[in-house]
Every structure is written in structure tokens, then in C-alpha cells.
Amino acid sequence: MNVTWVMGFPDGNEQGTYLALDMGGTNLRVCEITLTKEKGAFDITQSKYKMPEELRTGTAEELWEYIADCLQQFIETHHGGQELAKLPLGFTFSYPATQEYVDHGILQRWTKGFDIDGVEGQDVVPPLEAILKKRVCIPIILYRHRTNQLQGLPIKVAALINDTTGTLIASAYTDTDMKIGCIFGTGVNAAYMENVGSVPKLAHMNLPADMPVAINCEYGAFDNEHIVLPLTKYDEIIDRDSPRPGQQAFEKMTAGLYLGEIFRLALIDLLETNPGLIFNNQDVSKLRKPYLLDASFLAAIEEDPYENLSETLELFERTLSIRPTFPELEMLRCLAELIGTRAARLSACGVAAICTKKNIDSCHVGADGSVFTKYPHFKARGAQALREILNWAPNEKDKVEILAAEDGSGVGAALIAALTLKRVKAGNLAGIRNMEDMKTLL
Ligand code: BGC
Numbered sequence: 001m002n003v004t005w006v007m008g009f010p011d012g013n014e015q016g017t018y019l020a021l022d023m024g025g026t027n028l029r030v031c032e033i034t035l036t037k038e039k040g041a042f043d044i045t046q047s048k049y050k051m052p053e054e055l056r057t058g059t060a061e062e063l064w065e066y067i068a069d070c071l072q073q074f075i076e077t078h079h080g081g082q083e084l085a086k087l088p089l090g091f092t093f094s095y096p097a098t099q100e101y102v103d104h105g106i107l108q109r110w111t112k113g114f115d116i117d118g119v120e121g122q123d124v125v126p127p128l129e130a131i132l133k134k135r136v137c138i139p140i141i142l143y144r145h146r147t148n149q150l151q152g153l154p155i156k157v158a159a160l161i162n163d164t165t166g167t168l169i170a171s172a173y174t175d176t177d178m179k180i181g182c183i184f185g186t187g188v189n190a191a192y193m194e195n196v197g198s199v200p201k202l203a204h205m206n207l208p209a210d211m212p213v214a215i216n217c218e219y220g221a222f223d224n225e226h227i228v229l230p231l232t233k234y235d236e237i238i239d240r241d242s243p244r245p246g247q248q249a250f251e252k253m254t255a256g257l258y259l260g261e262i263f264r265l266a267l268i269d270l271l272e273t274n275p276g277l278i279f280n281n282q283d284v285s286k287l288r289k290p291y292l293l294d295a296s297f298l299a300a301i302e303e304d305p306y307e308n309l310s311e312t313l314e315l316f317e318r319t320l321s322i323r324p325t326f327p328e329l330e331m332l333r334c335l336a337e338l339i340g341t342r343a344a345r346l347s348a349c350g351v352a353a354i355c356t357k358k359n360i361d362s363c364h365v366g367a368d369g370s371v372f373t374k375y376p377h378f379k380a381r382g383a384q385a386l387r388e389i390l391n392w393a394p395n396e397k398d399k400v401e402i403l404a405a406e407d408g409s410g411v412g413a414a415l416i417a418a419l420t421l422k423r424v425k426a427g428n429l430a431g432i433r434n435m436e437d438m439k440t441l442l
Contacts, residue, residue, distance in 0.1 A: 005102035005431030006214040014418040022409035033414035060118040088158035090413030101433035164191035166412025171366025185369025220251030234265040260293030344381035366405030
């Protein structure tokens with residue numbers, strides 16, 4: 001449960017131009033967002049950069065250099081030759097980070113298969129700012145500081161943001177019933193708004209008890225102790241062979257990164273414990289490659305519209321060079337359904353837990369992530385589970401509704417930067433590291 005220093009919802013009147021940097025899993029996205037005069041409106045320009053696979057397990061220096069390259073390229077493309085004042089940056093860093101300030105965040109541990117040395121336990125903002133300062137854009141000098149010195153990219157980190165907090169704030173910008181922001185994607189997590197008075201970690205700061213503050217739950221780490229959730233042997237193998245055994249227990253059962261691997265491990269188990277039972281006389285060597293199958297593989301099986309499961313057959317032939325028999329195809333469909341259903345129903349538990357804690361009887365939940373947007377039946381299965389957990393009468397409509405969120409890592413990040421600067425202007429110092437520094441962005 002990490003404090004984010006996002007101290008309240010937007011009111012729709014936020015304005016200004018902001019950069020947003022989204023360091024997700026597969027892509028890096030840079031956006032420039034202008035929150036316009038019209039209430040709740042914005043313009044957005046964005047570029048996506050593919051995150052090279054090697055970067056996930058490379059060095060910290062390579063990571064920061066790559067991020068700086070992308071930001072530099074964005075600035076050169078969209079503002080080449082212009083003299084710019086510093087742009088406030090909302091940096092969406094979707095990993096667990098403890099924050100003493102809004103523009104600060106110590107990475108607790110990498111998740112989602114990242115394993116870059118020298119970042120865990122460190123504040124991630126200073127190395128990014130240091131590298132941006134070092135950059136000189138030649139031949140176009142972009143940033144003439146007020147002292148006339150020519151150096152650095154015209155960017156300052158105004159806020160470090162978790163994707164769930166971005167999702168919460170972006171969704172609440174256009175829908176005031178939004179109380180929770182969720183990601184069901186490569187990783188899983190949620191954020192909600194708490195009162196400062198209910199946060200023991202903040203007791204020493206003597207802030208007003210009714211002041212709102214967004215909490216990044218990091219519930220992907222729920223049950224790391226392995227005492228609550230019933231684990232299958234496949235969950236245990238996933239955990240044991242992951243870069244961070246013992247971490248992200250809930251995430252490893254529900255997130256997109258792992259669904260295909262759970263499926264693969266179950267098949268390998270069937271093959272090994274019952275020789276000849278499935279895929280008899282077929283070459284199963286391709287199936288032995290860890291993480292070969294991703295969640296889209298399971299999604300395709302669940303989506304196969306044909307009674308004879310011909311698309312699943314084709315998928316197996318194409319991806320694994322295996323030709324399952326019809327009973328095997330039925331078993332494969334059933335296995336995919338079990339894994340997908342378990343993920344959706346467990347995901348609903350996270351949302352229900354927040355509603356129960358906050359006594360929320362009805363609200364909207366803004367959700368994003370590849371599993372939510374692309375995995376078949378995920379929404380309906382989650383909604384059914386919420387109904388059961390929260391005990392709604394059969395004739396009652398869904399009181400807690402999980403809806404597609406607004407762009408949290410783009411618009412949400414810009415809004416959080418805007419809300420932070422609004423607080424700087426108003427002299428509300430809670431969670432601001434260096435007021436003078438922040439004032440340069442006003
Ligand atoms: C991270 C969270 C993030 C979630 C969704 C998890 O692995 O720990 O910080 O919000 O993935 O991206």
C-alpha cells in the first residue's frame with residue numbers, strides 16, 4: 001500500500017501542456033498532452049518506441065540512456081529548433097515504488113519479468129534527470145536556459161506515477177463515479193483514494209485527517225506469504241523459476257504475463273505423468289520452451305467460434321507443430337477456460353476488497369490492460385464474481401461496474417503533473433520535495 005502524493009481528484013478545469021512518459025512492459029510511449037480550456041478536454045500527440053527485449057535484463061545505464069534517447073527524439077521531432085520553457089513530465093513507472101514525495105520513488109523490486117541491476121532500492125528520478133541534463137541536441141540546440149546556457153533537454157519530472165493511479169485520475173476526469181483504477185494486463189494492480197487520517201504511514205506528518213490521498217495498493221504482491229490462496233503445482237513452478245521467487249503471488253495467478261505459461265506447464269505435466277495420454281506419437285519439443293505461449297494464445301482458444309475447434313487445431317499446428325485429436329481439443333479449451341476464469345474471478349476479489357474496505361456500495365471502476373481489453377469473457381466473469389462476493393440480489397443491477405478506463409499513462413500522467421503544479425501554486429507542500437525547483441515549472 002504505497003502513498004502516491006496525488007492529493008485528490010481533478011475538477012475538469014486543469015490546463016497546460018505536459019509531457020508523459022510511459023515505461024510499460026513492451027513499449028515506451030512519450031506523449032505531449034495539452035489540457036485545454038474546455039472542461040475535461042485535451043489534445044494529445046504521441047510516439048511509441050519499442051522496448052528492446054534485452055533492456056529488460058540489461059544495465060541501469062542502458063535503460064536510462066534508452067529512455068533519454070526516446071525523449072530526445074520526441075522533442076526533436078515535435079519541437080526542433082524551438083526555444084522551449086521546461087516542460088513538466090509525468091513519468092509513469094509501473095513498478096512498486098515507495099514515494100516520500102510525488103517526484104520521487106524508490107523501486108522496491110522489479111516485477112513483470114524485468115531484472116535490471118542497480119535500480120532496486122534506488123530513487124529512479126535522479127538518474128533520469130541527470131541523463132536528461134547531459135543531453136545536448138546537436139545540430140539543433142533546443143533549450144536556452146534563462147542564464148543563456150545551452151544544455152540539457154527542456155524537461156523536469158513533476159511526478160512519478162503508477163499506471164493504476166494514472167488510470168484512476170484519468171477516469172475520474174470524465175466520470176465522477178470512478179473510485180478505483182485497475183490494471184489487468186502484463187501485471188495487475190489497483191489504486192483508490194483514501195483519507196490521510198486512515199493511513200498510519202502518514203500519521204507523523206500531521207496532515208488534515210480528511211485530506212484525500214491516492215493509494216497504490218500493489219495488490220499483485222497479495223499473499224506473497226502463500227497462506228491464503230490455494231496454489232496449484234503450476235503456480236509453484238512459475239514462482240520458483242521466476243526472477244523474483246516469493247514475490248507477486250497474486251499477480252502470478254492472474255496477470256497476462258503468466259496465463260499462457262500456466263497452460264503450458266499443465267500440458268507438460270500431463271505429458272510427463274501420463275505418457276501416451278495426450279499428443280501421442282507427436283513431437284512436443286516446441287512445447288518445452290518456457291513462456292513460449294502468451295495470454296493471446298489462450299484468448300484465441302477461448303475465442304474459437306467453431307464447434308469442431310478448427311481454429312484451435314490450426315493454432316496448435318502453427319505454433320507448436322502439434323495436431324491434437326478432437327477430445328484433446330476439447331480438453332485444451334476446457335483448460336484455457338479454467339485458467340481464464342480463475343484469473344477473472346481472482347481479479348474481482350481485488351476490486352471487492354477495496355469496495356469492502358471503503359464501504360463503497362456502488363461505483364465505477366476504471367480498468368485498463370491487455371487482459372481486460374482483449375481476453376474473451378474476462379469482463380463478464382469478473383462481473384459475475386463481484387456479484388457473488390458483494391452479495392447483490394439476483395434482480396439488482398451491477399452496483400460496482402468495471403468499465404474501460406481513459407488513458408491513464410498519458411492523460412492521467414498529465415493530469416497528475418497538473419494537479420501537482422496546482423498544489424505548488426497554492427503552497428500545499430505535502431509530498432513536494434523541492435518547492436523552488438517545482439516553481440520553475442509554473
Ligand atoms: C506492478 C504495479 C503495476 C502493475 C500493472 C505490477 O507488476 O508492481 O506497480 O501497477 O504491474 O502494470
